[in-house]
Amino acid sequence: MPKSDAVSTAVAGEPRLMDPTVRASRSMARELLDPEFVEVGASGRRWTYDQMLAALPEMAGSSEDRPCYEPLDITGVLLAPGLVHLTYGTTINGRRTRRSSLWRRRSEGAGWQMYYQQATPVPPEME
Incomplete structure (x- = not known):
């Protein structure tokens, strides 16, 4: 897969993980999360794959009738074959977060x- 295709595919995956339909469905989220997935959240909490799949349907952005994540300025680079690094921002409920994946x-x-x-x-003073 050419470099640009790999980055484009990863870039397309980020908004899918922010989609309330995907967040509410463990089976859909499972397709997008690596079995060795780890997250260090904005709260500082460390999340494992199993913890994230269990909690995701109840987390912010998991319902169409509540605030949803909005991605901002997603950019990426191919680090090695099979490995893409993305940086971007999100907003939800007026809160901004910088992210790296x-x-x-x-x-x-x-x-x-x-x-x-x-x-x-x-x-807020950095926005």
Whole structure:
């Protein structure tokens, strides 16, 4: 897969993980999260794959009738074959967060999945 295709595929995966329909469905989220997934959330909490899948349907942005995440300025770079690094921002309910994620594809023909995510809150004075 050419470099631009790998980055484009990972970039397309980020908004899917912010889609309330995907967030509310463990089976849909499972397709986009790597089994070795780890997140350090904006709260500082460390999340594992199992913890995230269990909690995601109840988390912010998991329902059409509540505030949803809005992605901002997603950019990416291919670090190595099968590994893409994305940086971007999100807003939800007036709060901004800067994010960094790693997407990987374990083998040719396999789908791209988020392997790692780091979220850092943006203080109001930095917006």
